[in-house]
Amino acid sequence: MKKLKSEEGSATIEFIGIVPLAIILLAIMIQFIVSVNGVIVAQSAANEYAKVYSVTENHDQATSAAQEVLNSTGSYLSGSISGPNQINKEFSTTVNAQIKLIFLPDEILGHGVPTINFSTKANSRVIE
Template identity: 55%
Template sequence: MKKWKSKFKNEEGSATIEFLGIVPLALILLMILIQFIVGINGVLVTQSAANEYANVYSITKSPEEAQQAANNILSSTGDYLQMNEITTPAAGAKEFETTVSVNLNMVFLPDSISAPSIPYSTTAYGRVIE
């Protein structure tokens, strides 16, 4: 009986088992944190693209040039940010608004899993410079 008590009181290796139990939780927490940071970056890039569209359109009055400028900014992020649409202002209007809509994809999920993307859109307002 004393043999069994001494074996159960022996704590050698318990730190290793506790570490192995915490590692998956730490990795999941790290993945969630990185996805959150990627999402914030996607929101900031989308807002920047909308502002760039408004700036270029206010100077050139060309929706094509403005859309190209916004696409250049959106394409700088890689494949986790996919553009849906950019609304073009009405022709001849002095004051305008444009909306840029994107989908934020999950970074850590493989392509074989059809994971839902997160839609996001932002609006920028401007005035044509004459």
């Protein structure tokens, strides 16, 4: 009976119970930060396309500049750039991006890693 009332080691058991929850919370926070960064980079790519196209009116140069911005993040962000949708001197471009969930590798899932899909748009005017 005396051993059952002893509380020695209870802190260790509580710690072991909390560690997985803390790791999961940390992974969620890191994925949130990566996702916010991906959204900011995608908007920067759309803005870069608009900046280059407004000066050069060359779709290939603008797409190359925007793709360079998208590629700066590494492998977790991919996307496609469409545009320009031009009316007179006004135009818009759209970046469709996919953010990979970084803590879910292919080995665990057995198929492709899930992605968060979103699009962002930039509007501008051709400079003469």
